[in-house]
Amino acid sequence: MKSTCFFLFLFFSIQITTSQTPEEKLDELGIELLEVQSPSANFVKWRQVGNLLFLAGDGSELKGKLGRDLSVEEGYQAARQTGVDIISTLKAATGDLSRIKQFVKVRGMVNSTPEFYDQPKVINGFSDLMVEVFGEKGKHARAAVGHCSLPSNIAVEIEVVVELEN
Incomplete structure (x- = not known):
């Protein structure tokens, strides 16, 4: 018993x-x-209400429409890069990324053709990065939806809500 407790x-x-x-x-x-x-x-870029931090949508630098101009892998990378931008905004808003208690909600918007159905695979680029960086705190509720266009023809735009530690 002692060895089990020590282990x-x-x-x-x-x-x-x-x-x-x-x-x-x-x-x-x-x-x-x-x-x-x-x-x-x-x-x-952000607004804090109580312990919740709402980020404005942040978009990819990559331009084009999934299903016509861009592959799923290119969209995945665009969502991942958008994740880096969002983490940069979170750092500016909080001063310390360790203040993030958890990711609450993510809305991923994908500039896509009507025939494109892999929006979740694209937004996985963002979700995978959040879990890599934040672990379990990076897991979130999510929507991944297609749009017929996004501002300036960007491939991906993502909105985030996080909860901060007290």
């Missing part, structure tokens, strides 16, 4: 000491955060 203590001690902060995980992945630019229109 459990050792296991949980190792788990606690090996956890990484989101910033450490970004470094490990070789991801550099970007400087957040002010919006070019009459809105804000």
Whole structure:
């Protein structure tokens, strides 16, 4: 019995000491955060209400329509890069990514043809990155929907709601 308790203590001690902060995980992945630019229109990049932080939609630099101009893999990479932009905004809004308690809701919008049905595979690029960087805290409720067009012909736009620690 004593050896079992010691083993459990050792296991949980190792788990606690090996956890990484989101910033450490970004470094490990070789991801550099970007400087957040002010919006070019009459809105804000984020708004905090209580412990919830709402981010305005952030879009990919990649342009084109899925199902015509771009492959699912290109869309996946566009969503992943949009994720880097969103993490940059979260860092600017919070000052410390460790303040994020959990991702609550994600709305992924994909510029796609009417015949394109793989919007979830595209938005997986974002979701996979959030789990890589934030672990279980990065898992979220999500919608992945197609749109006949997005601003400036961007391939992907994503909105996020996160809960912050008290």
